[in-house]
Amino acid sequence: MLDxxxxxxEKRQNPTGLAVITVSFLALLxxxxxxxxxxxxxxxxxxxAYQVLFSGAFGGVYEISETVRRATPLLLAGIGLVIxxxxxxxNIGAEGQLLLGAIAATWVALFSPIxxxxxxxxxFFFGFLAGAAWGLIPAFLxxxxxxxxxxxxxxxxYVAINLVLFLVQGPWKGDEQWGFPYTNEFSPAAKxxxxxxxxxxxxxxVIGVLAAVVIYYLINRTTPGFEIKxxxxxxxxxxxxxxxxxxTTLFVMFVSGGMAGMAGVGEVAGIHHMLRNPNELSLxxxxxxxIVAWLARKNxxxxxxxxxxxxxxxxxxxxxxxxxxxxxxxxxxxxxxxLFFLIGSELLMSYKINWSGSx
Amino acid sequence: MxxxxxxxxxxRTLAYGTPLLLATLGEIYxxxxxxxxLGVEGMMILxxxxxxxxxxxxxxxxxxMLFAGLAGAVASLVHGFxxxxxxxxxxxSGLALTMAGLGLSGLFGKGFEGEPLDATISNISVPVLKxxxxxxxxxxxxxxxxxxxxxxxxxxxxxxLFHTSIGITIRSVGENPSAADSSGINVWxxxxxxxxxGGVLAGFAGGYLSIAYRPAWTQGMTNGMGWLVIALTIFxxxxxxxxxxxxxxxxxxxxxxxxxxxxxAPELLKMMPYGAAILALVVLSFxxxxxxxxxxxxxxxxxxxxxx
Numbered sequence: 090m091l092d093x094x095x096x097x098x099e100k101r102q103n104p105t106g107l108a109v110i111t112v113s114f115l116a117l118l119x120x121x122x123x124x125x126x127x128x129x130x131x132x133x134x135x136x137x138a139y140q141v142l143f144s145g146a147f148g149g150v151y152e153i154s155e156t157v158r159r160a161t162p163l164l165l166a167g168i169g170l171v172i173x174x175x176x177x178x179x180n181i182g183a184e185g186q187l188l189l190g191a192i193a194a195t196w197v198a199l200f201s202p203i204x205x206x207x208x209x210x211x212x213f214f215f216g217f218l219a220g221a222a223w224g225l226i227p228a229f230l231x232x233x234x235x236x237x238x239x240x241x242x243x244x245x246x247y248v249a250i251n252l253v254l255f256l257v258q259g260p261w262k263g264d265e266q267w268g269f270p271y272t273n274e275f276s277p278a279a280k281x282x283x284x285x286x287x288x289x290x291x292x293x294x295v296i297g298v299l300a301a302v303v304i305y306y307l308i309n310r311t312t313p314g315f316e317i318k319x320x321x322x323x324x325x326x327x328x329x330x331x332x333x334x335x336x337t338t339l340f341v342m343f344v345s346g347g348m349a350g351m352a353g354v355g356e357v358a359g360i361h362h363m364l365r366n367p368n369e370l371s372l373x374x375x376x377x378x379x380i381v382a383w384l385a386r387k388n389x390x391x392x393x394x395x396x397x398x399x400x401x402x403x404x405x406x407x408x409x410x411x412x413x414x415x416x417x418x419x420x421x422x423x424x425x426x427x428l429f430f431l432i433g434s435e436l437l438m439s440y441k442i443n444w445s446g447s448x
Numbered sequence: 449m450x451x452x453x454x455x456x457x458x459x460r461t462l463a464y465g466t467p468l469l470l471a472t473l474g475e476i477y478x479x480x481x482x483x484x485x486l487g488v489e490g491m492m493i494l495x496x497x498x499x500x501x502x503x504x505x506x507x508x509x510x511x512x513m514l515f516a517g518l519a520g521a522v523a524s525l526v527h528g529f530x531x532x533x534x535x536x537x538x539x540x541s542g543l544a545l546t547m548a549g550l551g552l553s554g555l556f557g558k559g560f561e562g563e564p565l566d567a568t569i570s571n572i573s574v575p576v577l578k579x580x581x582x583x584x585x586x587x588x589x590x591x592x593x594x595x596x597x598x599x600x601x602x603x604x605x606x607x608x609l610f611h612t613s614i615g616i617t618i619r620s621v622g623e624n625p626s627a628a629d630s631s632g633i634n635v636w637x638x639x640x641x642x643x644x645x646g647g648v649l650a651g652f653a654g655g656y657l658s659i660a661y662r663p664a665w666t667q668g669m670t671n672g673m674g675w676l677v678i679a680l681t682i683f684x685x686x687x688x689x690x691x692x693x694x695x696x697x698x699x700x701x702x703x704x705x706x707x708x709x710x711x712x713a714p715e716l717l718k719m720m721p722y723g724a725a726i727l728a729l730v731v732l733s734f735x736x737x738x739x740x741x742x743x744x745x746x747x748x749x750x751x752x753x754x755x756x
């Protein structure tokens with residue numbers, strides 16, 4: 090019976106670039122289609138909703154700047170996740186690593202004796218280290234003791250959230266904040282410059298783009314990059330060739346955590362200018378960065394594009410929230426659906442349909 | 449005084465541990481069949497909002513529990529379809545389920561936020577048994593019926609898994625699906641059923657939170673419990689009876705994180721269960737000889753006929 094079909098399905102060894110892009114595009118379309126059913130069930134006109142989403146993300150200079158602003162932490166954290174996922178390390182902890190970076194930046198800004206001209210570089214430096222340290226814990230636990238990375242990275246997110254809450258409600262609570270759970274505001278020397286009147290803190294953005302290029306080079310052209318690739322696809326082969334699984338894992342998570350940490354620095358130094366409730370500091374950027382990395386098919390340069398895409402969803406989601414009165418969780422719904430469709434469609438990429446049906 | 453404190457703590461430990469226990473039992477079944485479902489948090493929160501909405505509208509809390517189970521099952525089947533039929537990565541699919549679940553529940557629960565619920569499953573005291581000194585106060589005074597249901601199904605699920613042909617079927621699918629397939633077992637069906645069963649129990653766990661334990665709906669009310677369940681499943685070595693022990697151990701920690709607030713900052717206390725979960729896995733990793741801590745061999749591996 091299968092012989093009568095007008096096409097046949099062939100397995101591809103390596104999906105072509107065109108297949109990847111086509112399937113990814115179809116997956117996004119599918120996710121938007123299902124989301125429109127949800128809009129409709131919620132009593133909102135889906136077409137109107139998408140118009141609002143689009144104009145909220147790209148409708149003008151301010152809208153575009155909001156998209157870029159949201160894309161910035163996703164870019165930094167997303168690049169970090171690309172390198173972790175390449176090594177098959179399930180870093181679900183970018184959210185916590187981001188918060189640790191924010192904590193370190195706040196320490197530099199408010200409590201360190203570092204002189205003004207060095208404050209901003211020091212924030213990024215210590216932010217990177219703090220995020221990296223948070224990432225090294227699960228890396229150590231997995232590579233040395235075989236403890237599940239998904240669990241440890243996730244649990245550390247909750248520890249980090251409560252650590253921030255503890256600091257802003259306890260020892261670091263600002264005396265100039267009328268009892269609100271914020272630290273005091275950063276001094277001007279610790280505020281990142283923004284482009285014009287927008288919220289785009291360009292220094293963080295530039296760091297992100299540079300990091301994308303550097304990590305692309307690292308992965309594709311250097312020995313450590315090669316080791317990550319080999320150990321990610323076959324740890325046994327890598328070990329046989331004398332590569333150190335422990336060393337590579339620690340290195341990967343040092344970079345991955347550090348990148349997320351710098352994303353956190355950007356948020357406190359560029360946007361909020363204080364440490365505050367984790368829900369306000371990060372709108373789940375660390376989790377969305379997972380989808381950003383996945384949609385980029387683990388290519389650091391593609392992260393530049395995919396982070397902008399999800400930046401647009403955040404900015405457009407804000408617009409939907411304001412003008413259609415939908416709760417902000419709408420972006421979570423988008424994120425979840427897109428992720429489902431992306432991985433659900435991966436099977437399609439590795440098959441080719443031959444329409445001739447000649448056998 | 450101390451007696452009272454300890455008895456009170458143990459009694460509330462049961463109340464806190466019950467949702468963890470229900471969801472852990474479900475996850476154990478799902479993983480025993482070879483499917484890791486990281487969507488527990490998402491399924492629980494969908495269960496919680498469905499239960500609350502149903503009980504609020506119909507006035508019948510048990511109907512609410514039914515719908516909580518249904519919501520969990522439907523959610524889990526999406527994960528099942530993506531990871532079993534489409535053979536996608538189970539880690540990512542589970543994450544997607546949690547994100548979508550948190551989002552959807554926030555969206556559709558918006559209208560119920562802060563509403564009082566009259567139709568709740570309220571606590572009961574068991575006559576006669578409650579008179580037993582200490583034990584009576586811990587187990588039989590002011591407990592929720594669902595606590596007893598969870599306690600009752602644990603030995604049953606343990607028995608089914610280890611001493612019946614159903615259990616052998618499930619475990620063989622999770623250990624060696626191609627061998628199970630060649631002996632005539634429908635691998636896909638078994639996996640779908642186990643995933644759905646996990647979804648039902650996670651849904652119940654959520655329903656318990658929103659209409660029995662502390663009747664109210666707030667978005668994100670599961671607050672990481674679903675992730676603790678994933679850790680507990682490993683901690684329990686995929687064994688329901690050990691799951692019972694783990695669930696109540698962590699139930700105690702969660703309760704203590706409120707109970708100790710007069711002395712320690714609440715935020716530091718709230719880190720405790722999550723930190724303890726990591727610590728527990730560290731301790732376990734020294735104790736077990738097997739590197740994978742006794743995980744089913746085919747866990748996270750999609751099955752496809754013709755591949756080994």
